[in-house]
Amino acid sequence: MNFTDQLREENNDIFQLIFNHPFVQGIGTGEISKDALAHYIKADFEYLNAFMQIYGIALSKSKKRDDIAYFFDQINFILNDEIHPHHNFCNHIGVDYASLQGHPLPPTADHYIKHMMYHAQMGTSSEILGALLPCPWTYLEIGRELMEQYNPNKDHPFYDWISFYASGDVDNTTFELRKRLDILAENAAKDEKDLIREAFRKSCQLELKFWEMAYTCESWPNAEKVNS
Numbered sequence: 085m086n087f088t089d090q091l092r093e094e095n096n097d098i099f100q101l102i103f104n105h106p107f108v109q110g111i112g113t114g115e116i117s118k119d120a121l122a123h124y125i126k127a128d129f130e131y132l133n134a135f136m137q138i139y140g141i142a143l144s145k146s147k148k149r150d151d152i153a154y155f156f157d158q159i160n161f162i163l164n165d166e167i168h169p170h171h172n173f174c175n176h177i178g179v180d181y182a183s184l185q186g187h188p189l190p191p192t193a194d195h196y197i198k199h200m201m202y203h204a205q206m207g208t209s210s211e212i213l214g215a216l217l218p219c220p221w222t223y224l225e226i227g228r229e230l231m232e233q234y235n236p237n238k239d240h241p242f243y244d245w246i247s248f249y250a251s252g253d254v255d256n257t258t259f260e261l262r263k264r265l266d267i268l269a270e271n272a273a274k275d276e277k278d279l280i281r282e283a284f285r286k287s288c289q290l291e292l293k294f295w296e297m298a299y300t301c302e303s304w305p306n307a308e309k310v311n312s
């Protein structure tokens with residue numbers, strides 16, 4: 085079994101909790117609240133900025149042109165393509181995208197980006213990939229699950245969001261990341277593999293908590309006091 089197949093199997097519990105989370109199911113039924121959607125976009129816009137920065141760190145540690153090209157393309161994908169699902173949510177709630185940008189990250193999103201930054205700064209290349217992989221992988225599978233469960237047509241309010249993440253592009257991103265991690269894992273000692281497994285699991289858990297954060301509109305205690 086490939087190393088990433090093992091990671092997927094070990095974390096199936098969290099994947100299932102993500103598929104069944106009320107926010108994710110609310111995308112499927114179209115009934116997720118507007119407040120939760122706005123909260124999600126605010127956090128996700130900043131999260132994706134951080135994600136591109138981490139791809140940049142991975143790029144700077146790459147030796148092969150093929151890997152440099154991969155990380156470059158992924159940054160481009162987030163910048164130019166991954167805005168479409170955000171636009172889908174913004175159009176649905178009738179809120180201007182720009183007004184949801186530049187907000188401070190709620191605790192869980194803050195934790196998640198700092199977790200990835202930690203592995204990017206302190207860990208090996210394979211640890212970075214382990215921390216990054218649940219991001220495209222969980223969304224790819226959410227897209228596929230919602231496609232299967234709800235079979236949305238073009239009239240579904242989140243047709244664009246669901247078809248974006250179920251698409252071949254996200255499949256390809258995930259596949260390429262897995263391929264790179266599987267190659268690195270072949271030469272990794274057990275200790276290093278355990279660090280990757282830990283980084284991967286924590287990212288899966290933080291993906292789940294990110295949905296919960298948006299669903300409950302999580303905020304910092306007494307946040308207004310700091311921001312005023």
Ligand SMILES: Cc1ncc(CO)c(N)n1
Pocket residue numbers: 128131132166218219220223291294
């Ligand atoms: C938190 C989070 N994880 C994964 C993705 C998919 O890129 C996203 N947009 N946001």
